[in-house]
Amino acid sequence: MDNNEKLKYIVDSYNKDIKTIDDSLKLNEMRVKYLGKKSEIQEISLNLGSLSIEEKKELGKSLNEAKKYIEGDLNRLTEEIKNKELTTKLNKEKIDLTLPGTKFELGTKHPISIVREEIEELFVSMGYDVLDGPELEEDLYNFEMLNIPKGHPARDMQDSFYITEEKLLRTHTSPVQARAMLNNKEKSPIRIICSGYTYRKDNDDATHSHQFHQIEGLFIDENISMSDLKGTLELLSKKLFGESREIRIRSSYFPFTEPSIEIDISCFNCNKKGCSICKNSGWIEILGAGMVHPSVLRMGGYDPDKYSGFAFGMGLERIAMLKFGINDVRYFYSNDIRFLNQFNKIEGDSNESK
Ligand code: DAH
Numbered sequence: 001m002d003n004n005e006k007l008k009y010i011v012d013s014y015n016k017d018i019k020t021i022d023d024s025l026k027l028n029e030m031r032v033k034y035l036g037k038k039s040e041i042q043e044i045s046l047n048l049g050s051l052s053i054e055e056k057k058e059l060g061k062s063l064n065e066a067k068k069y070i071e072g073d074l075n076r077l078t079e080e081i082k083n084k085e086l087t088t089k090l091n092k093e094k095i096d097l098t099l100p101g102t103k104f105e106l107g108t109k110h111p112i113s114i115v116r117e118e119i120e121e122l123f124v125s126m127g128y129d130v131l132d133g134p135e136l137e138e139d140l141y142n143f144e145m146l147n148i149p150k151g152h153p154a155r156d157m158q159d160s161f162y163i164t165e166e167k168l169l170r171t172h173t174s175p176v177q178a179r180a181m182l183n184n185k186e187k188s189p190i191r192i193i194c195s196g197y198t199y200r201k202d203n204d205d206a207t208h209s210h211q212f213h214q215i216e217g218l219f220i221d222e223n224i225s226m227s228d229l230k231g232t233l234e235l236l237s238k239k240l241f242g243e244s245r246e247i248r249i250r251s252s253y254f255p256f257t258e259p260s261i262e263i264d265i266s267c268f269n270c271n272k273k274g275c276s277i278c279k280n281s282g283w284i285e286i287l288g289a290g291m292v293h294p295s296v297l298r299m300g301g302y303d304p305d306k307y308s309g310f311a312f313g314m315g316l317e318r319i320a321m322l323k324f325g326i327n328d329v330r331y332f333y334s335n336d337i338r339f340l341n342q343f344n345k346i347e348g349d350s351n352e353s354k
């Protein structure tokens with residue numbers, strides 16, 4: 001095969017090879033194969049030196065033509081393939097701006113939290129501090145320091161979950177009172193509010209739960225009297241159940257208060273006429289309270305001759321049930337989204353809802 005035939009053969013085989021090429025990587029390999037340093041064309045051009053001037057001229061011309069042809073064709077194809085690849089990439093990465101975005105599901109506030117925050121807000125505005133206490137409590141704080149020594153019949157009122165002889169799940173939030181008094185080393189006035197889980201051995205039904213929430217308040221200062229307690233609880237009742245609520249004080253008994261009282265509010269549903277919510281009495285019981293017992297003050301390190309105080313405690317579930325018309329306490333713990341979603345819009349406009 002002479003050189004001219006060789007060139008013709010190279011161009012033919014290039015034309016055959018190129019038909020199967022459809023990406024830029026293979027195209028590069030083709031460029032190396034047909035135009036690179038070790039290509040057959042390059043080999044022929046290296047041999048040019050050994051030829052006569054006439055032969056050189058003739059072969060040089062055909063060599064250039066073959067080179068130009070392959071080069072031109074490769075360049076054209078490079079452009080074509082690049083464009084094709086870009087279009088494919090763009091199509092693949094295309095963003096459909098009309099597609100709906102990812103929806104973030106926002107949670108709603110739990111009804112217990114709504115009520116707790118409403119109460120805390122009121123008391124914080126009156127200068128109370130918000131305190132926390134342990135749920136796993138010592139018998140000492142849960143009972144002893146609240147004037148309920150071992151063997152006291154009042155212990156039977158609160159069927160308790162004991163963990164050890166001396167530790168139990170707190171049966172009420174009142175132990176925080178004892179802790180607050182002891183922790184106050186200067187024995188200065190105290191104004192605190194505390195909420196959280198409490199536990200009692202109860203069989204769960206529509207109105208009982210072995211785990212529930214309470215909120216507790218304690219105010220200790222000089223010259224605190226029953227009228228301070230009454231004024232405070234009146235404010236609380238109005239905040240929770242509307243401006244037109246009245247309160248009624250009934251005498252009661254708690255070992256840690258003397259005197260002890262219970263507070264009823266005028267029924268928000270029938271305004272004292274009598275209905276199923278107030279069991280036809282016109283009044284609804286909402287909390288227990290009283291003047292802190294001198295023994296409790298003394299055990300907390302406060303001189304009952306100088307200081308006096310009031311305290312109150314209530315169940316948050318009961319308040320939320322009354323406020324939102326919920327008839328089964330178990331709804332609070334079932335995590336049913338249909339129940340929880342109903343509280344989406346209640347917050348903030350609930351005060352006068354009933
Ligand atoms: N701890 C009481 C209970 O669980 C509620 C209570 C009554 C709390 C009177 C008080 C209070 O602080 O003064 O039934």
